[in-house]
Amino acid sequence: MLKGRHLLDPRDFSLEELEEVFSLADEIIEDPKKFLHVCDGKILATLFYEPSTRTRCSFEAAMLRLGGSIIGFSEPNASSVSKGESVADTIRTIGCYADIAAMRHPKEGAPTIASMYSNIPVINAGDGSHQHPTQTLTDLLTIRKLKGHLSNLTIGCCGDLKFGRTVHSLVKALSRYNNNKFIFISPEELNIPDYVRKEILEKNNIEFREASKMEDVLGELDILYMTRVQRERFFNEDDYVRLKDSYILDKEKMKYAKDDMMVLHPLPRVNEISYEIDEDPRGCYFKQAKFGMYVRMALIAKLLGVR
Ligand code: NCD
Numbered sequence: 001m002l003k004g005r006h007l008l009d010p011r012d013f014s015l016e017e018l019e020e021v022f023s024l025a026d027e028i029i030e031d032p033k034k035f036l037h038v039c040d041g042k043i044l045a046t047l048f049y050e051p052s053t054r055t056r057c058s059f060e061a062a063m064l065r066l067g068g069s070i071i072g073f074s075e076p077n078a079s080s081v082s083k084g085e086s087v088a089d090t091i092r093t094i095g096c097y098a099d100i101a102a103m104r105h106p107k108e109g110a111p112t113i114a115s116m117y118s119n120i121p122v123i124n125a126g127d128g129s130h131q132h133p134t135q136t137l138t139d140l141l142t143i144r145k146l147k148g149h150l151s152n153l154t155i156g157c158c159g160d161l162k163f164g165r166t167v168h169s170l171v172k173a174l175s176r177y178n179n180n181k182f183i184f185i186s187p188e189e190l191n192i193p194d195y196v197r198k199e200i201l202e203k204n205n206i207e208f209r210e211a212s213k214m215e216d217v218l219g220e221l222d223i224l225y226m227t228r229v230q231r232e233r234f235f236n237e238d239d240y241v242r243l244k245d246s247y248i249l250d251k252e253k254m255k256y257a258k259d260d261m262m263v264l265h266p267l268p269r270v271n272e273i274s275y276e277i278d279e280d281p282r283g284c285y286f287k288q289a290k291f292g293m294y295v296r297m298a299l300i301a302k303l304l305g306v307r
């Protein structure tokens with residue numbers, strides 16, 4: 001039963017519960033008109049303490065397409081946060097006005113703290129460099145739709161694997177399905193964190209290895225998950241400038257890839273995928289952004305128990 005639950009971590013839902021969300025998303029994609037009024041009279045609050053385009057807009061579009069309404073802020077300085085209000089007090093107040101909340105915060109664990117004080121479901125819409133479970137729902141729905149399955153995959157994760165929360169959540173989620181293996185491609189300073197390596201991969205006996213050159217591994221991959229270097233998490237601009245263009249996927253490199261390899265990216269892209277790849281049928285990142293709205297529609301409907 002998903003009604004009334006929070007979504008803070010990609011493993012909060014069982015595989016069966018995830019399947020429930022995905023099959024509802026399938027139904028919505030099939031016939032969105034059927035769902036136009038399922039959230040009539042309900043309110044979603046989007047509490048965004050960090051910038052966002054896709055996550056916030058897709059949450060808001062999702063609620064509007066279900067017939068609900070939205071409140072919130074996209075800039076903490078425009079709210080009482082600028083006066084020093086705590087996350088706990090903000091969520092207690094929002095709980096008086098809204099039925100469900102999505103929160104993005106630069107501090108790891110902030111949405112979890114909020115959930116402890118909340119009388120409405122709280123969804124983690126990205127906390128620092130930690131987790132981003134609804135991006136993962138988006139990624140899983142995309143893979144499931146376009147590849148047809150979530151197991152027996154070789155997934156290459158490329159770019160900023162240290163600060164990139166979408167990769168941490170994706171690895172956490174895909175390591176629950178059978179026979180997936182990972183190849184991590186990053187500059188040494190931006191390697192996948194130890195906790196992902198030890199507590200997720202090694203603990204669950206998941207096959208993985210690291211590579212420094214994309215060309216060396218592209219031919220093995222079913223999915224290439226590209227990420228941008230997370231400038232806002234760097235202490236030092238010089239390090240960012242030195243590392244930002246470490247990997248650029250272009251037409252030349254795509255020659256090494258299988259014909260059915262999928263290129264995914266949570267977006268925004270900076271330089272890491274050349275625009276010429278947008279014409280390549282293997283570039284699936286804008287389809288992915290669209291699936292993000294549908295999966296959030298399904299998630300909101302499930303957590304509100306309207307279906
Ligand atoms: C990602 C994020 O915010 O972590 N974006 C998103 O939600 N689609 C990735 C990023 O900002 O690089």
